[in-house]
Amino acid sequence: MKSVAFHNLGCKVNGYEMDYMLQALQEKGYTIVPFDGRADIYIINTCTVTNIADRKSRQMLHRAKRLNPESVVVAVGCYVQAGGEEALKDMSIDLAIGNNKKKDLIPILEEFLTNRENRKDKTLKGRTMTDIGKTDEYEAMELQRTAEHTRAFIKIQDGCNQFCSYCIIPYVRGRIRSRGQEEILHEVRRLSANGYREVVLTGIHLSSYGITGGNDFSTSKLSGLVLRLQQEEGIERIRLGSLEPRIITEEFVRTLSECGKLCPHFHLSLQSGCDRVLERMNRKYSTKEYYEKVCFLRKYFDDPAITTDVIVGFPGETMEDFEETKGFLEKVGFYEMHIFKYSKRQGTPAAIMDGQIKEADKALRSNELLGLEKELSARYRQAHLHKQTEILFEEEKKINGRIYQVGHTKEYIRAAYETQENLSGQIVKGVLTKMLMSDILLFQPQIH
Known part of the structure; x- marks a missing residue:
């Protein structure tokens, strides 16, 4: 062969x-x-x-x-x-x-x-x-195993109806379409039987799961799917991929908070902390609305991890706009931020907008936000020191010449426990005791 x-x-x-x-x-x-x-x-x-x-x-x-x-x-x-x-x-x-x-x-x-x-x-x-723009068929696929050994990403949705001015994805992925709930449950059960303890729901525009057309997120069936997965015995953790901020209502968050298996880790894509830039991006929400969503999450979850994406140097972004974005990021206090320099994509409205930013200026702004990201991320990790938590161990790693078992908390904080015992796939309760590295905390199991 x-x-x-x-x-x-x-x-x-x-x-x-x-x-x-x-x-x-x-x-x-x-x-x-x-x-x-x-x-x-x-x-x-x-x-x-x-x-x-x-x-x-x-x-x-x-x-x-x-x-x-x-x-x-x-x-x-x-x-x-x-x-x-x-x-x-x-x-x-x-x-x-x-x-x-x-x-x-x-x-x-x-x-x-x-x-x-x-x-x-x-x-x-x-x-x-x-012609991807004309298809309404969901491409049926099902996995028995994934590249990761303890966490399985499960695709439940495809396509996007948002048409952000910088994004080519709706043109190459088509309009929104979703996978049937029973098909998802069948795959989850197979993965669980093969030893996976955590599932991550993902899609091109995950918040559109179950929506048959348009952008009415009140008709999304995502929270209902999470409630149904909560009942599956073999799965211990449910994690969500990137969410559209407009799906976050108090009712939606209250429903999710009733699911004990749901990880309090929410990726809300922001892209800019300046309303003027958001409008040019065609993002369809304001910073005030976005912050309201963050407050809902913090009301119903205890110090949830909130992460985001930010684009710097979008066409027309002034230094005042950039400073406004930086101030908003500090106000929200994200756990992690993925910082991207705007990259012109032919075929999108943003590619022909006035006010294209020089690459050198994009680099300066990106570096400044990367510095802020490190500061905010360290602050969030330190706030979780000495708190009771649980780790899903995933791999063995050598750190400073010593053998550790490494995994993540529900908030997706990376942590390590010094032992040569293979703990992969096990969930262990304990305490985060100190910083081991800039992005890894030391974990001490709870002694019964």
Whole structure:
């Protein structure tokens, strides 16, 4: 059987889909080999969220073809979906598979290989692309195992209706569509039976789960799904992926607070702390509304971890706008912030906006917020010292020459316990005693 190497780029949804494709290849009998070596087939699950992501996708495709010029290089996903015919001019790409066709990787690949062999034509090209903007079909996939050993990411939703002015994703992922609840429960039970203790619900726009159209988040079925997962005996933790701030109402948060398995860790994408910039981004909420959502979470959960994304240097962002954003981030007091320099993405409204910011200015603003992020993150971790908590252990790690078992609290604080006993997959109660490293706290198990 032919050998296959794979490489994944991009988001957690891409990661889930890559795990599914890998699982399908293994079940079919293909030999999986490391990407850096020689393979018969290379599969690159591409990303196109920024121009930088496009460049990384191209680099990996070219690298694969250099590793074995006689190989079949398969470009899957967002980069080829966005690039269309232009992307397919790349001579490194032999076969392109668009979004919503990843589940059909095996039959598409094998038909291509058969045609190529029959024609004895090594330059044969293939592509299976759909008009993603017109599909309302949810691409059915189900995993038995994932790349992680104790935590499983589960894709429950695809597509986005938001059309933020900087984002290409609605054009390459299509409109919102959701997975059936019974299918999700079936996958959760299989993963639980295989030893997974925590599930992370993820999607392109997770808050749109169960919505049939539009942006009325009061019709989302996400909280109902969490309530149903709460009843599953084998799963100990439920974690949510990135949330749309507008889904956070007092009723929504009150419902979630009744689920003891839900991790008090909420990623609310912000992007800017300045109302003028938010409007240009087409984000559809104000900083006042966003802060109200944060207050709801802190009302019903004890010191929850609140994390976010921030874009600096968006077109038209003045220094006054930037300072306003910085002040708002300090006011909220996030646990972690992912700071991104605005990257122009062709095909989006923001790419042709006036007031494009120089790269040097973006870098200065980014560095300033990265410094703030470290400060706020350290403050949150220190506030959890000497508190009772529990760790889901995930891996063994050597720190300063000593062996530790490392895992995360429900708030996603990373912690370590010095022992050579394999605790992977176990949930242990105890106390965080001190800072071991800048991003790892020392854990002491509770003695009965």
